[in-house]
Amino acid sequence: MTKPIHLEGTTLEGGGQLLRIAIGLSSLTKIPIHITNIRGKRSGGGGLKAQHLTSVQWLGKASNAKLSGAGLKSKEITFAPHKKNREYPTNAHISQSTPGSINLVLQAILPYILFSWTEEPVRICITGGTNVSNSPSYDYASEVLLPMLSKIGMAVESQLHSRGWSTGSARLGSATYNITPLQASLPAFRFDERGDIHSIKAIALAPKACESHLRKELQVMFSKRREALFDTNHNPEIEVEFEDSHHDKRFYLLLVATTTTGMKLGRDWLYDHGFRAGKIDYIISSLVKKVMNDLISEIEHGGCVDGYLRDQLVIYQALAKGKSVVDGGCKKGELVRPSLHTQTAHWVVNEVLGVQFEEDGSCEGIAFVPSKGRLTSGREKELVKGIKKLDIDVDEG
Numbered sequence: 001m002t003k004p005i006h007l008e009g010t011t012l013e014g015g016g017q018l019l020r021i022a023i024g025l026s027s028l029t030k031i032p033i034h035i036t037n038i039r040g041k042r043s044g045g046g047g048l049k050a051q052h053l054t055s056v057q058w059l060g061k062a063s064n065a066k067l068s069g070a071g072l073k074s075k076e077i078t079f080a081p082h083k084k085n086r087e088y089p090t091n092a093h094i095s096q097s098t099p100g101s102i103n104l105v106l107q108a109i110l111p112y113i114l115f116s117w118t119e120e121p122v123r124i125c126i127t128g129g130t131n132v133s134n135s136p137s138y139d140y141a142s143e144v145l146l147p148m149l150s151k152i153g154m155a156v157e158s159q160l161h162s163r164g165w166s167t168g169s170a171r172l173g174s175a176t177y178n179i180t181p182l183q184a185s186l187p188a189f190r191f192d193e194r195g196d197i198h199s200i201k202a203i204a205l206a207p208k209a210c211e212s213h214l215r216k217e218l219q220v221m222f223s224k225r226r227e228a229l230f231d232t233n234h235n236p237e238i239e240v241e242f243e244d245s246h247h248d249k250r251f252y253l254l255l256v257a258t259t260t261t262g263m264k265l266g267r268d269w270l271y272d273h274g275f276r277a278g279k280i281d282y283i284i285s286s287l288v289k290k291v292m293n294d295l296i297s298e299i300e301h302g303g304c305v306d307g308y309l310r311d312q313l314v315i316y317q318a319l320a321k322g323k324s325v326v327d328g329g330c331k332k333g334e335l336v337r338p339s340l341h342t343q344t345a346h347w348v349v350n351e352v353l354g355v356q357f358e359e360d361g362s363c364e365g366i367a368f369v370p371s372k373g374r375l376t377s378g379r380e381k382e383l384v385k386g387i388k389k390l391d392i393d394v395d396e397g
């Protein structure tokens with residue numbers, strides 16, 4: 001086997017995202033990777049949790065990879081895909097037995113499905129958590145991530161079957177994603193014109209008894225913070241969607257700002273602090289206040305993406321054909337520094353593909369060609385580190 005590229009799992013953010021991007025790229029490009037100290041910066045000893053292992057196993061199977069170390073709590077894996085992908089049903093089910101984030105599993109496998117699948121649409125149903133702290137919720141994915149991916153030509157539709165929570169006693173949920181694989185390279189994209197904020201959507205989940213209180217709190221905050229939220233004089237659209245969370249300890253709020261150029265910036269929070277009887281008012285006001293303030297800080301930087309989306313787009317920028325730009329905004333005259341997650345994503349794509357990100361959030365992608373799972377253009381050859389010693393198909397065209 002060709003010597004795998006080594007990635008040290010404690011680098012920068014040192015969490016699960018490093019692993020997801022690495023195995024996503026490896027399964028597509030067939031570049032073998034070896035990760036040590038997986039999630040080495042996480043408390044509790046790090047290693048693969050069920051959610052990570054699910055992605056490793058699924059991608060390993062789909063890309064016909066030789067795996068070593070793929071077990072729960074494992075801190076080291078080698079992932080070496082076969083040149084030929086395995087035929088996979090276009091209707092698949094990924095079952096997690098814990099409320100591990102459904103959307104982190106999707107984050108790991110989506111590039112592979114988009115870039116190397118059949119000509120048929122793919123339907124993937126994932127079981128696990130739809131609302132899990134420190135991960136994209138089902139709502140964030142369907143209201144922010146997927147609409148932004150659709151702007152650049154990647155069609156993914158989501159359908160929620162049931163909620164799965166990591167709070168208020170764990171519960172499993174499920175969602176289906178209908179993914180239309182790309183049939184050609186992803187063209188370079190530019191998210192660099194923010195436009196004005198013209199509407200805000202709130203998605204609130206809480207016990208039914210709290211609905212009117214929550215709506216009122218949102219209304220008060222929208223009028224109090226109107227100037228900070230909307231930068232034009234036109235009549236802004238505000239929409240509030242409420243859903244019964246069916247549990248007195250499950251509270252979640254997502255706010256999404258849409259701009260005149262169709263950009264979506266989102267911020268959310270799953271209330272996971274202590275719950276004490278009689279503290280509902282406090283929970284609702286702190287939830288609304290926090291999410292509103294977070295959204296305003298995303299709006300204020302004037303960029304086209306929120307801090308979370310920025311790291312989630314890195315893999316697509318790296319695989320696209322040509323120079324893609326994602327404007328992360330400016331604060332006090334200086335470009336907003338990429339989050340540690342974004343820096344980690346930049347590091348991984350540089351280690352595996354040799355793609356270099358510029359300070360302005362741009363990079364020259366490798367023009368990965370879907371369905372073939374191999375490297376094609378001269379530009380790719382030039383970019384991919386160690387290409388000469390790697391045993392992968394290179395189409396001279």
Ligand SMILES: Nc1ncnc2c1ncn2[C@@H]1O[C@H](COP(=O)(O)OP(=O)(O)OP(=O)(O)O)[C@@H](O)[C@H]1O
Nearest residue numbers: 015016017018039042134135136137140308311341
């Ligand atoms: N509130 C949020 N909204 C949208 N995306 C989020 C949110 N919180 C985190 N994310 C995204 O989820 C991912 C989290 O990666 P991270 O490595 O921290 O997760 P993980 O696999 O759970 O690993 P670990 O348990 O090691 O932290 C990142 O892509 C980040 O942008």
